[in-house]
Structure formats: structure tokens, C-alpha cells
Amino acid sequence: MLMQVALLITFQWIGDTLVKSLGVTFPGPLCGMLLLLGFLFATGGPSQELRTVGSTLIDHLGLLFVPAGTAVVAYGVLFAHEGVAVLAALFISTTVAVHVGGAIAERFVRPRPAKDEAAKM
């Protein structure tokens, strides 16, 4: 299990180092994720142990957002004087965008079982 954790942290480190040395505006961990994805394709997929370690971490994703998320409370005062405009903008744009993005993705993603089956036969 330790080797698997070491592997993940190594990709995190490579991602961090890569974006820093390239000077691009991109989070190191996201870069590390893409590199790990490439590594998985190159090596024929993850071991069961790596999957287990990964899903343990991902199961606690919500917890890991608490330190950064609590910044809302600390810095919320920064826009307190125009809170209504900003909150309206955030709520409306986020819900409308989820609706639009979801409806488009759904239209094409959802298979049409009858047709697909017919095409196969």
C-alpha cells in the first residue's frame, strides 16, 4: 500500500514540478492526474492495490476540501457590501450552466437501446 501512495505522490510531485518549470497557469495535481492517466494507458492499467488506495482517497474527497473551503468564511467579508448581486450571479449562473451542460451531454450520451440493438443485429 505504501508503494501505491508513493506512486500517487510522485505523480503529484511531477505534475507540480512540470507546471512550475513550464510556467503555465495550471494546477500541479491536475497535471499529475493527466500524466498518471497516460501512465496507466502505457502500462496496461492499475493494479488492484492501486485502485484500492485511489478509491480510499477519493471516498474522502469531500473532507479534503474542508481546509480550502473554509476560506469562504474568512474572506466572505471581502464582498459583503455587494453580496446580493454576487450571490444572485453565482446561484443563477451555476444552476443554468449545470442545466445547459447536462442537457447537451445527456442528449448524446444516453444510448438509444432499441436502435443500438437493432444496429447490432
Place this chain on the structure above:
Amino acid sequence: MLQGPAFWLAITLAIYAVSAAINRRCNKTPLLNPTLLSIAGVAVVLTLSGTSYQKYFEAVAILHFLLGTAVVALALPLYNNLTRLKGRWLTMAVALAAGSVTSMLVGMAVAILAGGSTLAIISLAPKSATAAVSMEISRLIGGTPAVTGVFTILTGITGAVLGPYVLDLAEVRSHEARGFAMGVVSHGIATARAFSESEIAGSFAGLGMVLNAILTSLLVPLVLKALPIAV
């Protein structure tokens, strides 16, 4: 006395465990999002103990570090589910562009109509990209990174809490589409929510998050150049 990593790590883990238990007890209702409940709980303890956010963040820095590790690990479920994209790349690209642009333009438009300041409008533009990206874009376009950081977190929480209901209303049922939309618009916090719906939804949320981080960093500077907003 109320300081140091051990105290704040214990508090944070305990509050999250209780929040997650409440969420499970209520059939994982999106309204009682465990991250949101925990932020509220931690905020109460910080206020009662007179602790600054900075002190708190330093104490629990290890959790924030592991967030990076967990994001790297998102490649694993994505690897499992990437074949579901076969033949649908173009569709997902359209959904990505539509979700990204809608979030940006509707957000700015509402803020303009509601009389928001120019600084707030600019700081809103990159809010659908994950925090590290949105804050850096904000700096580049003359916004306030800390304000954008707050907008970004609120966008994540809004998507995680309201997103599932919006998708139900829109009759979006496939796990791929639900996850992808939440990840594109509301990045990591909604990705965590998507994983509690299913591994497929979570994987596609992770994919949406990484793609929109790239797209937003390309689009926001262009859009702001095209719009007649004085910086």
C-alpha cells in the same frame, strides 16, 4: 491550548465524520452536503475559539496536501470509464463549451444587471475553473484572486447542493452527463458529490473539471478583451 495540528485535525475529522453520518442518514440528500456542513461546523469552532483562518489552514495543511494526491488519483476511475466516451468526444466537447461559457457569461450578466462592481464582475468570470486556476486567471485579468477564490468555492458548493436537483428537473439521468455537467461547472466539490452518486458520475465529473480548467484559462482572457468592461 486550542491550537496545533493535532487539535484542528481531530476537530476537522470529527466534524466531517458527523456531517457524513448526517448526510448518509438523510439518504445522501444533496442539501445536507457533508463538505458544506463541515465548513459551517469548523467556522463555528474557529469563531468560538477566536482562531484565524490562516492559523487553521496551517494546522490542517496535510489535508490540503492530500487533496492534491486525491486529485491525481482521479485518473484511476477515469481510466476505468474513459471507454464510455468512445464516439462521443464531439458531444462532450459541445457540452463542455456550453457549460463553461454559460457559467461565465450568465454570471457576469447577472452581476452587471444587479449592479455589481466592475471588480466583482471580473472576479466572477473564471469561477467555474478549479480554485488554483480561477485565482491565477483572476490575477492575470485584473480581478482579486482571494475574492475569485471565494466565488469559486461558492460555485462548487452551489453545484454540489443544487446541481442534482437541476439535473433531475432537466431529466438528465445518465451518470455520464450528470457527472460531466457538475464537474465542468462546479469542479472538485461537485466531483466529490458526483462520486456519491456513482463511480461513473464521479469519473466524468473529474474529466469535466480538468477540461474546464484548461478551457476557462483560454477563454476568460479572450472574453474579457472582447467585452467593453473597463478594468
